[in-house]
Amino acid sequence: METTTNKTFELKLTRTFNAPRELVFLCWIDPVHLERWQCCPEFCEVTFREGEYRPGGKYKVCMRHEGTDNWLTGEYLEVTPHERIVMTHGWLGGDGFPKTMTEVILTFTDDGAGRTRLDLLQRGLPSADSRDDHGEGWSSTLDRLANYVK
Numbered sequence: 001m002e003t004t005t006n007k008t009f010e011l012k013l014t015r016t017f018n019a020p021r022e023l024v025f026l027c028w029i030d031p032v033h034l035e036r037w038q039c040c041p042e043f044c045e046v047t048f049r050e051g052e053y054r055p056g057g058k059y060k061v062c063m064r065h066e067g068t069d070n071w072l073t074g075e076y077l078e079v080t081p082h083e084r085i086v087m088t089h090g091w092l093g094g095d096g097f098p099k100t101m102t103e104v105i106l107t108f109t110d111d112g113a114g115r116t117r118l119d120l121l122q123r124g125l126p127s128a129d130s131r132d133d134h135g136e137g138w139s140s141t142l143d144r145l146a147n148y149v150k
Contacts, residue, residue, distance in 0.1 A: 013119075016111065019114075019115070021082050025083075040144070041063075044065045055079055071091070074089045074090060082108060083107070085104075088104075102123060102125055105121040106118060
């Protein structure tokens, strides 16, 4: 008898940036900022990006890593200026459809000293390996953002 499980995994990361909350927030939704810091791990390059950065808006991104194009898509569920972004996040398979759709929640908090605390939560990851791989990618992405907002 085969059993299945509906267990999913979560990734939680917290980072403090030496930049005001308004700037850190805009880096995630303003196309000018996105183009400059890429919003991807340091070991990747964004070769395509389109999106509507509003609730209900969809986005699509191609990240190239070692010559391989990796396509990502999702939808913005919530965009609360300078406070919170909630979006779906799914890597596309060869058939053009997301293999697994997860939810990413970004919460921006002003620390009162001109710095911004960013809490990232990604829910619905299918395995511990997927959680760990996404953790590596998001950590590198946040490193890239820290360098950009300096």
